[in-house]
Amino acid sequence: MNAAHDRAGLAEQLRRLGVERGGALLVHASMRAVGRVDGGTGAVVGALRDALGADGTLVVPSFTPENSDTSRHYLHLVHGLTDRETEAVRARMPPFDPAATAAPSMGRLAEAVRLTPGAVRSNHPQTSFTALGPLAGPLTAHHRPDCHLGEDSPLAFLYEAGAQVLLLGTGFGCCTAFHLGEYRVPSPPRRTYRCVVDTGNGRHWWEYEDVVLDDSEFPALGAEFERTDAGAGAGSAVRTGSVGSAVARLFRFTDAADFATRRLTSRRGPAPA
Template sequence: MTNHPADAAERMPHTRESLAADLAALGVRPGSTLLVHASLKPVGFVAGGPHAMVLALRDALGPDGTLVVPTHTPDNSDPAEWQNPPVPPGWWSVIRENMPGFDPAVTPSRWMGAIAEVVRTWPGAQRSDHPQVSFAALGRLAQEVVYGQPRAAMLGPDSPLGKIYGLDGDVLLLGVGHDSNTSLHLAEYRRPAPPAARLGAAVQTADGGREWVWWDDVDLDEGDFELLGADFDATGATRTGRVGGALSRLMSQRAAVDFAERWMTDNRD
């Protein structure tokens, strides 16, 4: 069978240059603060893999922009609450007593994807020190975004999400859906008397040891984020396009969070 030129073009590798052009066409703003949730697989073959993808993101943001990614460690949590899979009750105390304390310099993120790990380990990257929901950032405002994330109200107004909101930053969902849109949790902190949860994690101590700590926080729930996000998309506030082969969404974080607050008031008990 004869290959048509269009077919051959579709199979060409994506490159730093082509991906940066896709990001610019989608609307990534030079000089902006951009929170990226990403899966590289839907992008397709990238010459240079996640390294090239991060370079493309930085190219699109320019020298004054700031790139932010989630570097969460959800396995550093109370094993009594684990569901995927659960662990036997007899293990709980062993895990709490032996989980390494979170170290922002070396603790890897879990289930956040290859792009987040490249940013986390990039020379000069800044990372917040929350033991469960840290963020890493590169660029002009990196330290401002990640500094001082509180243990309680961990995704609230004083978290990196709140900092991005204050900077009028954007959110890019690159090959992932609204169920990965962590910024929507910020709206949960605005609800009157939100449901509460008792959370735990292993942290480093000042003398280089480790300890297990507990804190009270909002009981976060992303179970309806896909429905919420679909309604937000329907307002026309989301820019949708392809980055490489990945269907991607770009949005103002403020617009998404403000919409989510109203939506939760109307749709949650």
């Protein structure tokens, strides 16, 4: 059996990869890919914070498709059920509570960050983010409830802050920076979303309209992004290396979002007159 990784070694690998001390870092991670770590998931959170330093801010998605009846998670859950069984599922779905609602589909590292003392979470009932560090408050403070991942979400803050993105053992299919590009396509398509909320007057269903989120192109988009140049003499926009047993990819949030905006506009934008 391979030896376990440790916090200090992971932090050093993150520094060598290029994680910026004092910066903001959005992380999508697979703990299975990272492998065995002394101290478990908490040690990985610690290594990320060590690499960022005391002035750095760690950010993870804390999405909750489990409380929506318009999510892929729900549609898979009720597939093949009778109307009565489907209604029973809907009746059991709890309202979103930013202080208590778990985000199991986001993975162990995201959940460990959410549960870390001092973590701050945005209030969106479907696509909240959790942050640790000096920028956690302003980053999460203004997440409009009818804006999943656009200009009124933490993604726009990360863009303006010059944040980095770390895909730790995951692929570009989960790269939320690409979603900001979807909002910046001229006249993006919109759809209706619905989820369970509690505004203080009990549990009820809330319906709202927002941009259609479609990550089906993201793996191919990411492969193309990896082949691009970051700028004159700067080489690839994506730095790749090992962190633990995982392949890690590190890149600038603005590079990914701008690339997605250009490519998705050419593919999804309105046809020329």
